[in-house]
Amino acid sequence: xNVRRRHISAAAAIAVTALGTGTLSGCSGDSVAAAQTGKFDxxxxxxxMAFLAEQIGKGHVHVTSLTSPGQxxxxxxxxxxxxxxxxxxxxxxxxxNLQPSVDDAVAQSGLKTKIDAGSLTTLExxxxxxxxxxxxxxxxENSEESGKDPHIWLDPVKYAEVAKGVGAAFxxxxxxxxxxxxxxxxxxxxxxxxxNTRFEDGLxxxxxxxxxxxxxxxxxxxxxxxxxxxxxxxxxxxxxxxxARVKDLEKMARADGVTTVFYETLVSDKTAKTVARDAGLKxxxxxxxEGITDKSRxxxxxxxxxxxLKALRTALGEK
Numbered sequence: 109x110n111v112r113r114r115h116i117s118a119a120a121a122i123a124v125t126a127l128g129t130g131t132l133s134g135c136s137g138d139s140v141a142a143a144q145t146g147k148f149d150x151x152x153x154x155x156x157m158a159f160l161a162e163q164i165g166k167g168h169v170h171v172t173s174l175t176s177p178g179q180x181x182x183x184x185x186x187x188x189x190x191x192x193x194x195x196x197x198x199x200x201x202x203x204x205n206l207q208p209s210v211d212d213a214v215a216q217s218g219l220k221t222k223i224d225a226g227s228l229t230t231l232e233x234x235x236x237x238x239x240x241x242x243x244x245x246x247x248x249e250n251s252e253e254s255g256k257d258p259h260i261w262l263d264p265v266k267y268a269e270v271a272k273g274v275g276a277a278f279x280x281x282x283x284x285x286x287x288x289x290x291x292x293x294x295x296x297x298x299x300x301x302x303x304n305t306r307f308e309d310g311l312x313x314x315x316x317x318x319x320x321x322x323x324x325x326x327x328x329x330x331x332x333x334x335x336x337x338x339x340x341x342x343x344x345x346x347x348x349x350x351x352a353r354v355k356d357l358e359k360m361a362r363a364d365g366v367t368t369v370f371y372e373t374l375v376s377d378k379t380a381k382t383v384a385r386d387a388g389l390k391x392x393x394x395x396x397x398e399g400i401t402d403k404s405r406x407x408x409x410x411x412x413x414x415x416x417l418k419a420l421r422t423a424l425g426e427k
Contacts, residue, residue, distance in 0.1 A: 145170040148282045151194050153202035153210045154181040155399045156261035157225060159409050161201050163296045164275050168285045172197070174210060178401045180374045181206065186213050199223060199281055201274060206258040221281040228273030229266045231256045236339045236353075238327035262396060263328035264307065264413070268300040303413055307333055310417050315425035318364040320357060320389075322371045322380045325396035335424075340369075340379055349379065358387040368423035370394035373403045392419050 147170040152158035154175035161171045174190050175181045186194075186209040194200060194213055199221035202210050214222055234257035260266040275293030279286040311333045319330075324339035338360055340349045349357075360366070368390045371380035377391065384391045395404060397412050405415035 148199070148278070148285070149197040151190075151197045151200045153200075153207055154184070156267075156397060156409065157201045157203060160225075160267075160271055160274050160296075164271065164278055164289055164292045166288065166292055168282065168288060169278075175207075175399065177399050178374065179399065181398045185209050191217075194219070199277070201225065203258050203260075205256060221277060223274060223277045225260065225270045225274070226256075226258065229260055229269040231258070231260065232328070232331075233257065234324060234327035236324055236341075238324065238330050238337045238339075257324070257327050259325045259396060260328055261409075262326055262413075263332045264300045264304040265332060266328055268297045268304075271296050271300065299410065303410065304332075306414075307417055310421050311335065311424070313427050314421065315427050316365040317424065318360070318366055319394075319420060319423055320361060320366050320369050320383075321394055322369070322377075323375065323396065325372070326394065335420075336364075338366075340383060349383075354383055354386070357383060361387050361389060365425075366423075367425070368392050370419070370423070372396050372398075373401060374398055390423075392423060394419055 148165060148168055150161045150165065150169050150171045152161050152171055152173050154173060155177075158171050158173040161169055165171065172193065174186060174194075175184050184207045186207075191213050194217050197219065200214055200217070200219055201223045202214055203225045204211055205226065238257075260270060271293055275289050275296075278289040282289070307329075317334060318336045318338060319326075320338045320340070322340045324337065324341065326337045329335070330337040338357060340353070340357060366389065369380045369384040369387075370392055371377040371394075373393060373395055380391050383389070393405060394416055395406075395412050397409055397416075400406075400408065400412070404412055406412035
């Protein structure tokens with residue numbers, strides 16, 4: 109394919125100037141000169157988007173993630189260098205309303221191909237309790253803290269819907285390789301369908317259907333498989349629960365036979381351990397797969413999801 113060169117926008121030009129000539133020349137081999145790779149250059153906002161781009165694009169794409177491994181994606185502040193990199197790429201794949209600084213940069217960019225993963229499936233409003241008996245039984249003072257939940261990638265069915273949309277966007281933007289993108293998308297969707305079946309079968313006959321997490325990231329997963337997610341915090345992983353909320357959770361844990369408080373790898377486990385200690389529960393990892401690090405229980409999306417399924421099966425028990 110012929111890589112499209114474009115004039116850098118005013119916003120990016122200012123960003124590059126702010127970096128200074130010395131800094132710019134020092135990184136010209138990768139980030140700022142992203143569109144010089146000879147491939148279809150895709151900037152992805154964070155790991156779940158980068159994984160889709162890599163699986164669908166394979167050897168035809170060069171994918172760069174704006175969020176480094178181990179970095180909490182909600183906290184990302186996009187740098188001037190990354191703004192310039194975005195402008196020099198062929199496409200951006202992101203999830204609107206998850207990372208405000210990315211949203212602003214994408215809105216101001218001159219890119220023709222802007223793919224918002226959230227527009228490729230249906231987003232729902234989720235609060236601290238999702239699925240099962242949530243609407244009837246969540247009386248906590250935080251129950252109104254809901255919003256459009258961005259964590260669509262944790263539901264294999266929704267992630268597959270997004271994959272199909274991304275594949276179609278790649279075909280349109282880079283028609284020379286449309287057939288390969290179509291084939292790769294179909295293969296990815298098949299793997300996600302198989303993962304969905306394993307979740308359905310694995311969670312069909314558990315002793316309890318309620319699980320407790322620190323971060324309300326698993327609402328779509330809970331709804332997909334007939335579970336109830338009770339979250340200590342809301343959609344913001346860094347928020348602190350009130351004393352009343354913690355007391356409500358302890359009462360719920362006893363009533364619903366909850367054994368485990370799940371925490372994630374990219375934020376502190378302090379809150380989970382405090383609640384678990386007070387309620388006499390165990391702790392374990394349920395990974396929202398916002399990034400892959402050496403602490404992850406797997407090397408990619410699929411292996412971490414398999415670890416999540418195993419952890420849920422253990423915590424929920426068998427009938």
